[in-house]
Amino acid sequence: MSRRVVITGIGVRAPGGRNTEAFWDLVTSGRTATRAISFFDASGFRSRVGAEADFDAVAEGFAPEEIARMDRATQFAVSCARDAVHDSGFDPTRVAPERVGVSLGSAVAAATSLEQQYLALSRAGATWLVDHENVPEAMFDYLSPGAMPAEVAWTVGAQGPVAMVSNGCTSGIDSVGYAAQLLEDGEADIMLAGATDTPITPIVLASFEAIKATTSHNDDPSRASRPFDNSRNGFAIGEGAAVMVLEEYEHARRRGAHVYAEISGYASRCNAYHMTGLKSDGREMAEAIRVALDQARVAPSSVDYINAHGSGTKQNDRHETAAYKRSLGAHAYRTPVSSIKSMIGHSLGAIGSIEIAACALAIDRGVIPPTANLQEPDPECDLDYVPRTAREASLRTVLTVGSGFGGFQSAMVLRDAARAAA
Amino acid sequence: MSRRVVVTGLGALVPCGTGVEPFWQALLGGRSGIGTLGRFDVSGYPATLAGEVRDFTAREHLSQKLLLQTDVSTQFALAASDWALQDAKIEPGTYADYDMGVVTSNACGGFEFTHREFRKLWTAGPGAVSVYESFAWFYAVNTGQISIRNAMRGPSSALVSEQAGGLDALGHARRTIRRGTPMMLAGGVDSALDPWGWVSQVAGGRVSRATDPARAYLPFDVAASGYVPGEGGTVMVLEDLAAAARRQAHTVYGELLGYASTFDPPPGSGGVPGVQRAIRAALADARLAPGDVDVVLADGSGVPELDRVEAEAIRAVFGPRGVPVTAPKGWTGRLYSGAGPTDVACALLAIRDGVLPPTPTGDGQAPGLDLDLVTSARPGRVDRALVVARGKGGFNTAVVVGRLTEGDLGDS
Numbered sequence: 013m014s015r016r017v018v019i020t021g022i023g024v025r026a027p028g029g030r031n032t033e034a035f036w037d038l039v040t041s042g043r044t045a046t047r048a049i050s051f052f053d054a055s056g057f058r059s060r061v062g063a064e065a066d067f068d069a070v071a072e073g074f075a076p077e078e079i080a081r082m083d084r085a086t087q088f089a090v091s092c093a094r095d096a097v098h099d100s101g102f103d104p105t106r107v108a109p110e111r112v113g114v115s116l117g118s119a120v121a122a123a124t125s126l127e128q129q130y131l132a133l134s135r136a137g138a139t140w141l142v143d144h145e146n147v148p149e150a151m152f153d154y155l156s157p158g159a160m161p162a163e164v165a166w167t168v169g170a171q172g173p174v175a176m177v178s179n180g181c182t183s184g185i186d187s188v189g190y191a192a193q194l195l196e197d198g199e200a201d202i203m204l205a206g207a208t209d210t211p212i213t214p215i216v217l218a219s220f221e222a223i224k225a226t227t228s229h230n231d232d233p234s235r236a237s238r239p240f241d242n243s244r245n246g247f248a249i250g251e252g253a254a255v256m257v258l259e260e261y262e263h264a265r266r267r268g269a270h271v272y273a274e275i276s277g278y279a280s281r282c283n284a285y286h287m288t289g290l291k292s293d294g295r296e297m298a299e300a301i302r303v304a305l306d307q308a309r310v311a312p313s314s315v316d317y318i319n320a321h322g323s324g325t326k327q328n329d330r331h332e333t334a335a336y337k338r339s340l341g342a343h344a345y346r347t348p349v350s351s352i353k354s355m356i357g358h359s360l361g362a363i364g365s366i367e368i369a370a371c372a373l374a375i376d377r378g379v380i381p382p383t384a385n386l387q388e389p390d391p392e393c394d395l396d397y398v399p400r401t402a403r404e405a406s407l408r409t410v411l412t413v414g415s416g417f418g419g420f421q422s423a424m425v426l427r428d429a430a431r432a433a434a
Numbered sequence: 435m436s437r438r439v440v441v442t443g444l445g446a447l448v449p450c451g452t453g454v455e456p457f458w459q460a461l462l463g464g465r466s467g468i469g470t471l472g473r474f475d476v477s478g479y480p481a482t483l484a485g486e487v488r489d490f491t492a493r494e495h496l497s498q499k500l501l502l503q504t505d506v507s508t509q510f511a512l513a514a515s516d517w518a519l520q521d522a523k524i525e526p527g528t529y530a531d532y533d534m535g536v537v538t539s540n541a542c543g544g545f546e547f548t549h550r551e552f553r554k555l556w557t558a559g560p561g562a563v564s565v566y567e568s569f570a571w572f573y574a575v576n577t578g579q580i581s582i583r584n585a586m587r588g589p590s591s592a593l594v595s596e597q598a599g600g601l602d603a604l605g606h607a608r609r610t611i612r613r614g615t616p617m618m619l620a621g622g623v624d625s626a627l628d629p630w631g632w633v634s635q636v637a638g639g640r641v642s643r644a645t646d647p648a649r650a651y652l653p654f655d656v657a658a659s660g661y662v663p664g665e666g667g668t669v670m671v672l673e674d675l676a677a678a679a680r681r682q683a684h685t686v687y688g689e690l691l692g693y694a695s696t697f698d699p700p701p702g703s704g705g706v707p708g709v710q711r712a713i714r715a716a717l718a719d720a721r722l723a724p725g726d727v728d729v730v731l732a733d734g735s736g737v738p739e740l741d742r743v744e745a746e747a748i749r750a751v752f753g754p755r756g757v758p759v760t761a762p763k764g765w766t767g768r769l770y771s772g773a774g775p776t777d778v779a780c781a782l783l784a785i786r787d788g789v790l791p792p793t794p795t796g797d798g799q800a801p802g803l804d805l806d807l808v809t810s811a812r813p814g815r816v817d818r819a820l821v822v823a824r825g826k827g828g829f830n831t832a833v834v835v836g837r838l839t840e841g842d843l844g845d846s
Contacts, residue, residue, distance in 0.1 A: 057560050110696065110711065119572055121594075130552045133630065137556030144479050144633040152638030152826070155626060156541040156770065158596035162827035166700040171708055173695040174829060175602050176594040178540075178573035186591055193609060199695075215552055218560040219568035281532065282581040282590045287503075287569040296587055299532060417569045418578025420590065 017192045018429050019372045020269040021100025021257030023092035023206075026366055027063035027250055027356045032095060035356075035366075036373050039381040040402040044355045046236045046248045051212050059226035061236040062212045063250035063357030067091075081150045083122035086160045088253035088362075089208040093164045096204065100257035101269055104169045113172035113200040114165045116255070117187030117207030119180045119361030119416075120216055121157035127213045129154060164204055164255065172200040181323075181416030182280065183207050184254070184364025185424050189278035191258050201263050206255030207365035216360075217249060223288055225325055237358075238385045239322035239351035240329050240393040247323040250357025254365040256372070261429065272372035273410075274432050277308030277425035288417050290327050294335030297413060297421040301339035308425040310409050312340040315347050317380050317405065319367050319412040320397075322351020323358050328415060333393045335413070335421075348405070350398040354384040364414045364422070371410045371426045380405050408432075439608045440838060441687040442678050443522025443671030444779050445514035447623070448766045449485035449664050453517060458783050461791040462811045466765045468647045468662050473627045481641045483650045484627055485664025485767020503566035504579065505544025507625035507665070511576040512583060514669040515619055519584065522671040523684060524617065526585065529677075535588030535615050537607045538576040538669070539599030539622035539771035541825075546628035547571060580619060580669075588615045596825030597733070598695065600667065600774030601833050605693035607672045616677035621669035622771030635663045638826060640737045649796050651768070653734025653761035654741050654803055657796035661736040664763075667772020668779045679843045686843060687782035691818070691834045692720025698828030709733075709830040710747035713820065716832035717751075720818075724752045727834070728816045729790050729808075731777040733824040734761025735768070738800060744822065745803040760808040764794040774823035778835060781819035785837045789813050 024031070028038040028045030038045060045063045054060040065088070069079045072091045082090065093114075097104065104112070129151055133142040153159035157176060165174045173194055177187035184207035191205035211217075220226045227246040229236040237248035264271055281296040281303075305312055321332055336344040352370055353363065374380055379402050386399040408431050414422045444454045449467025451457030460467070470476065471484040492501060492509040495516065501509070519525075548571035554562040569575055574592040581590055589610050593602045600622030607620035626635060635641055642660035644650040651662040678686060694715030699705025717724065730752070733744055748759060762780055763773055784790050790812040799807050818836040825831075 109699070113697075119574075121573070127552070130549075130630065131556065133633065134553065134556070137553045140553065140629060141474060141478075142630045142633055144636065147633050147637040149637050149639055151634045155545065155631060155634035156594070156596050156826070158541070158594055158599075158825050158827045158829060161595070162697075162829075165697050165828065169700070171697045171699060171705075171711075174595065174697040175599070175695070176573075178592050178594050179577070179590075180569075180572055180574045183574075190591070190606070193613070197609065214560070215548075215555055215563075215567075218555050218563040219551070219571070221560055222563050222565045223568060225568070280589050280591070282536070282578070282587045284531065284581045284585045284587045287575075287578055287582065299587075416574075417572065418574045418592075419581055420574070420578070 015196050016261035017195045017258055017275045018261050018264050019256050019272045020259055020264050021096040022369050023095030024254045024366060024369050025065055025067060025088045025092055026252040027065045030066060039352045039355050039370060040379050042382050042384050042400050044234050044384050046357055047233045052214055057217055058221050058228050060230045061227060061233045061248050063248060064212060065251050082163055083125040084210040085118060085208045086163050089116055089160060089164050089255055090167050092206060092253045092255035093167050093204050096255045096257045097168055107202060109169050109171040111172055111201040112170040113194060113203045114161045114170050114174040115177060115187045115191035115203055115205045116161040116164055117177045117183030117361045117365060118160060118209050119183050120209055120211050121160060122154035123213050123216050124210050125154040127215050168204055179420045180418050181360050182364055182414040182420040182422040183361030185414040185422040186280055188365060188368050189424060192275045192278055195258060195260050201260055203258045204255055205258045207362045208253035209360040209362040210251040211360050212249055212251050235385045237324050237354045239324040239354050239383055240389055240397045241386050242388045242390045244324045246325055247358040250359040252359040252362050252366055254369040271429045273375045273426040274429035276427045276432060277304035279303035280420060280422040283419035285419055290331040292330060292334060294331050294338050297332060297335035297415060298338035300421045300423040304423040304425045313343045314409045315340060315411050316407045317410045318347055318349040319371050320349050320351045321413050321415045322353050330392050333395060344395055348380050348398045349395050350381055350383045352381050367412050371412050375407045375410055375428050378404055378406055437612045438675035439611050439672055439690045440675050440678055441670050441782055442673050442683045442685060443518040445517030446668040446776060446779050447487060447490060447510050447514045448666040448776055449487055450765050452490045461762045461765055464792055466647060468650055468767055474629050481636050481643050483647055483662050485662055487666045503570055505547035505570050507623055508544055508575050508579055510666055511623040512579055514623060515580045518669045518671050524671060528681060529617050531585055531587040533588055533615060534586035534617045535610055536577045536580045536586055536590040537603045537618060537620045539593045539603040540573045540576055541594060541596050541599060541624050541770035542626040543573045544570045544575055545626040545631045549628045549630045576623060595829040596827060597770050597773050598823045598825035598829035598831040600771040601823045601831040602695055604833060608690050608693060611672060611674050616674040618672045619669055620672055621667060621775035623667035624770040624772050625665035627665055651736050651764045652796040653736045653764050653793055654799055654805060654807055655796045656798055656800050658736045658738050658741060661768040664767020664769045667769050668775035686838045688785050688835045689838050691836045692716040693833050694719055695831045707743050709744055709824060710750050712830040712832040713747060713751050716834050720834040727757055727818050727820050729784060729819045730757055730759045731781055731821045732759050732761045733822045734763060745805050749804055754804040755806040758790055758808050759805045760790055761793045762791040777821045778833060781821055781835050784816045788815050
């Protein structure tokens with residue numbers, strides 16, 4: 013019999029609030045955290061809006077040498093891991109460290125530190141042959157970001173399997189899916205699973221700008237992210253992290269842990285079509301949804317809520333709307349669908365884990381977060397996207413999806429563990 | 435009963451040989467791929483030797499469109515994937531699209547490509563940045579491009595755990611096959627030999643500053659002075675044994691019998707390094723005893739302290755001089771995510787040809803290591819091999835591969 017995997021601890025750092033509760037408060041209030049970018053002078057960019065997190069490394073308890081060593085995204089992940097462990101009530105000293113692992117997702121990893129180092133070492137691009145005399149040792153870890161999951165492992169004392177899953181914008185679903193597979197297969201009893209990205213830097217913004225993936229609604233920053241709305245024209249870049257404690261169900265039950273939700277199904281597929289483009293039919297995302305539901309042994313008609321990828325690009329929102337219809341049939345029209353990217357932006361690899369955290373909280377607290385800024389839906393996006401206002405609902409089965417560069421399409425099914433069939 | 439996973443195709447592209455057979459012959463002949471880094475004028479830099487892929491012309495393999503949108507590391511990965519599929523004789527239609535997936539590891543991303551784009555951004559502004567930058571840089575690029583090139587739409591992923599990642603990719607491919615996807619392309623390829631990538635690697639503090647290519651990367655040697663960074667790697671075709679039998683796969687190099695991954699205790703905590711646990715767990719996963727293993731392909735970092743830790747673990751499991759140990763990466767340089775899969779290819783070729791590839795030597799084995807180090811090509815039957823890879827930060831991964839016994843293909 014296969015082992016069941018549940019979420020027993022959650023740590024979130026997202027724009028618009030300093031911790032998990034503030035995050036939940038924001039995304040259920042319908043307020044937005046998108047603002048004019050303040051981290052750097054974005055005046056030369058087409059898209060000048062982002063969702064920046066109010067993150068204070070000193071207040072979070074990091075020592076100066078840690079702040080110097082760890083990329084911003086690493087700091088986010090470590091803070092989330094501490095919160096998640098605390099929230100789960102698991103005492104790391106009472107669990108064999110060999111049975112604890114880490115699976116951390118990230119799309120662009122140490123982009124912030126890379127850019128800072130690049131500017132220093134190349135004298136702002138003046139030289140191709142960069143300076144080799146004043147390179148900090150940590151530069152290696154920005155080049156090859158194994159240090160990100162390593163820092164999390166050190167924080168929680170994990171000595172089991174540790175890895176980074178870097179699948180672009182599905183990293184945050186796939187890292188949790190990877191962790192769930194390890195737990196199911198008995199390779200660990202507890203996994204710290206999540207994802208982090210802090211991509212609000214010139215190089216990342218420029219790379220998306222080059223393909224017009226980001227929004228140009230600069231005149232109204234708080235309404236810049238408009239998933240499913242007819243006026244949407246790209247995503248608003250965000251930053252953040254979520255790390256969760258995943259554990260085998262019996263392990264959690266024996267120690268009397270609070271269980272937010274069960275991870276009942278997970279699947280990923282590739283579209284093998286284009287590194288950034290999507291076919292309009294949603295075929296591969298639909299297949300991922302079908303397989304994830306099948307694994308969870310729930311019928312498509314049992315889905316109570318879909319947490320959408322909902323990035324707010326023209327092609328994405330139509331693509332996933334098609335995928336829901338293809339996988340759920342007529343039930344797609346009866347299922348509430350919402351995108352929290354409307355409020356906290358698109359934090360690339362991190363967002364998938366933040367959305368899983370949102371799904372777990374939605375199940376736990378019986379509230380569906382809304383899609384902010386949705387005034388006039390795209391006629392081709394004709395489902396119930398929960399516009400602007402949260403809804404109370406008893407949620408038994410929730411679906412969350414992600415879609416990313418490289419053609420990755422991922423789906424995860426979360427269930428109320430108490431009501432899920434054993 | 436759990437599905438058995440076999441290797442049916444290999445594609446290698448490493449500094450001492452392009453393609454599996456040239457590479458293997460170079461290793462057996464002790465021909466090194468290490469020399470002075472030629473990508474830029476490295477004369478003023480503290481380290482000058484690298485393992486560079488020299489006899490590969492990307493435009494002979496890839497379209498102009500792909501050349502424009504890819505980093506050199508992705509070009510290597512695409513070529514190695516093509517060769518692995520050709521070797522396995524897997525063609526369009528052999529499997530349905532959802533029955534083929536891709537797992538690659540990548541320690542550095544498309545770094546030289548992104549270095550050029552950073553430079554354009556900061557000298558000419560955002561408008562100068564390539565439309566390909568958003569996907570040529572990120573760590574999933576090789577998985578995505580391989581998936582597109584071969585219409586593989588099954589479960590796919592990219593893993594990063596520095597040098598351990600390549601073996602983690604093979605382990606995850608095995609996990610994916612056991613969960614029902616019959617065929618996976620898996621492996622690791624890296625390259626970061628542009629000036630910024632180079633100084634970043636050197637900054638890690640483990641790169642050899644030796645100037646004599648023959649003495650620069652000497653795992654387990656008295657004269658060990660660190661490692662030489664290399665580029666390239668290996669991609670392989672993994673299949674469910676039953677599916678390989680059904681399609682009458684013409685070559686089965688061997689079976690992926692065991693896999694395990696562990697992490698070291700926090701630095702300075704005084705705990706026992708995790709490499710011994712990884713070795714024991716991989717053996718347990720393979721249901722084998724230490725005495726069943728005919729050769730260990732070691733991580734062999736060339737950093738004396740790390741070599742000592744690894745040698746202690748090997749001794750603890752196998753006994754002093756209890757098993758032949760080799761680190762042929764001394765001829766290629768340290769390939770990061772490419773290292774583990776390349777060593778697995780060596781292990782499978784050793785099983786095929788009955789010969790162990792040597793480790794380069796300088797002044798002899800460092801005192802106290804007490805390893806049966808293979809220092810010249812050593813003939814002898816090989817049925818099972820253990821491969822170890824360790825990543826900076828504390829990653830330890832071990833894989834066990836073994837010969838497929840007669841009848842396994844027919845009976846399955």
